Amino acid sequence: MAQASSVESTAGRAFRRVMLAIDDSEATTRAAEYAKALFAGRATIRVVTVAQNPRTLLPLGATTQNFLASARDEIVADSRAALARIEAIFAGTKLESGLVDLSVHRGNTADALLDTASHWHADLIMMGMRQHRGLLRWVEGTVSEPVARRASCSLLLVPQDSRVPTDKSAQRMVFALDGSACSIVGLRTGLQLATPDTQLRAIYVVDRASHVMDGAAIDLLENVYLEEGCTVLERAARICAERGRYAETALIKTRKSRDDVPHAIVRDVQDWKGELLVLGTHGRRGFERWLVGSVAARTVRLADTPVLLVRDCAAMAATT
Structure with missing residues (x-):
């Protein structure tokens, strides 16, 4: 019990507003477990996912508009399912959550994450990462660099293949x-x-x-x-x-x-x-x-x- 109270008394001082950026990967699950172990009940946690704009993923044309609308609905539904899955991990814990739909807000994933973190005044961004391949599946390549370079707050990155348990704090x-x-x-x-x-x-x-x-x-x-x-x-x-x-x-x-x-x-x-x-x-x-x-x-x-x-x-x- 002493250990739990100590974490509660110290973790909140280090980070009070934790933004957990998620997708539908196993890496996200590990990050969510770790966020719960470190911050549940000790900091305000906001779970955020980004729904891609299908126009940036598919070729455009006059005959594709109906397909793009259907694809957008599917992408948004998948994003909401990812949010629901992570919210279940935090059952009993008060959470904030948000979905950034790039079909509406435009921009790219890195900008969406950085803008959300900035507007929400996050002092920590948490993400899962794929071993030896950068950050989340949707933050790989050109997206990971601007997130790491431009974030004004701290980052806590959790490997999908972490060799240590992610359901408890580090010893x-x-x-x-x-x-x-x-x-x-x-x-x-x-x-x-x-x-x-x-x-x-x-x-x-x-x-x-x-x-x-x-x-x-x-x-x-x-x-x-x-x-x-x-x-x-x-x-x-x-x-x-x-x-x-x-x-x-x-x-x-x-x-x-x-x-x-x-x-x-x-x-x-x-x-x-x-x-x-x-x-x-x-x-x-x-x-x-x-x-x-x-x-x-x-x-x-x-x-x-x-x-x-x-x-x-x-x-x-x-x-x-």
């Missing part, structure tokens, strides 16, 4: 840190989702891969990273201790060839049997912006656990 949480203020915001935010029994681990990755620099330059840069990493991890341990929590820390090094930071992060999470990975997504570190853009996207695609991407650094920093 082993990994924070991947760099030298930025936003990675510390990610740590502070993620800690609010931890229960008293959650084991914590903070890591800093030293990138030793050769890339385009010569050996001497790599060695010099590695020394800089090592010094920064020790400082960052000491601060992380201190932040946890101030909250009465212990976090083990580790400097992780990439291999010198055929390796990169995303693979190093995911390997460590797997080796430690982590159940939730937390990343601050506005990190900067010299030549490597390894918690931004394509690196964060690659880490998400590789991950076999839920991944929390903490966004909106300035707003969150003001609350810590």
